[in-house]
Amino acid sequence: MYIFDHVRVTPDKQIGRHNQPGYELDYIITGRGTRTLGNVSEPFQEGEVVLVPPEVTHQWVFDPEAVDRGGCIENISFHFPSTFPEELAGVFPELSDRMLRLKNLTEAVLYKGDARERLVQLLIELSNTAPGARSAGVVSLMSEMADLSDTVQVSSFSKLTNAEKRLDRIRVYVRCNYARKITIDDISSYVGMNRTSFCAFYKKETGKTFVTALNEFRLEMAAELLCNHPELPVSAVAESVGFESIPHFTRCFTRWKGISPGKWRCKRG
Secondary structure, eight states, X not given: OOXXXXXXXXXXXXXXXXXXXXXXXXXXXXXXXXXXXXXXXXXXXXXXXXXXXXXXOEEEEEOTTSOOTTSOEEEEEEEEOTTHHHHHHHHOGGGHHHHHHHXXXXXXXXXXXXXXXXXXXXXXXXXTSOGGGOHHHHHHHHHHHTOOTTEEEOOBOOOOOHHHHHHHHHHHHHHHHTTSOOOHHHHHHHTTOOHHHHHHHHHHHHSSOHHHHHHHHHHHHHHHHHHHOTTSOHHHHHHHXXXXXXXXXXXXXXXXXXXXXXXXXXXXX
């Protein structure tokens, strides 16, 4: 029904521009950079709390220098489906008016003042609560979130074409699943297409095959691991980014960089 996610990752691991059918509440604990919400791009700072309603395209691009001592950014995200406010109002009628405000929200908003402080406190408390014991905290969070009196609009709605939405879903799927085996049947089913239609669609929209794009992304992830984790053998790097065959990984990497993974690592080091 809802997803609570407290992550600490390197800046490059953030998902690119995308939209989704549900809501997303984001609290930036560590990091700064530029956020794009719809057609609006603005700087953001740590401490911000932003609510993104359904279908609004969004992306946070983090400054690689604004990280903690471990080189990471940190944020808490709370995702819930578009039907959740209505379902909650059915269980708690006293929240009906507040949940209606959420249902009517069409632009992303930034919380300010006491409203931001209350949401931050609730998010931190939820982060420290076992998943099975979060129900009461989630109800309180939803109630506070629906108080939009101390917010400012930070987006201008940008509606994607169906093709752009599908490509966004593909990008998110790849970023979340590249480390495991991904077949054409997997990804085509995920975006609601048959195998033949998917392959034709992807080639038309991007100019390359899906397998080529997937391997390019995996190679980019492998290059980061080779550079940042010298303790990992090349075989472990290959397996961790989804290559099942070490020789195939080596051939692909050598074609991409013009040098073998091991030699590239030595050169970079």
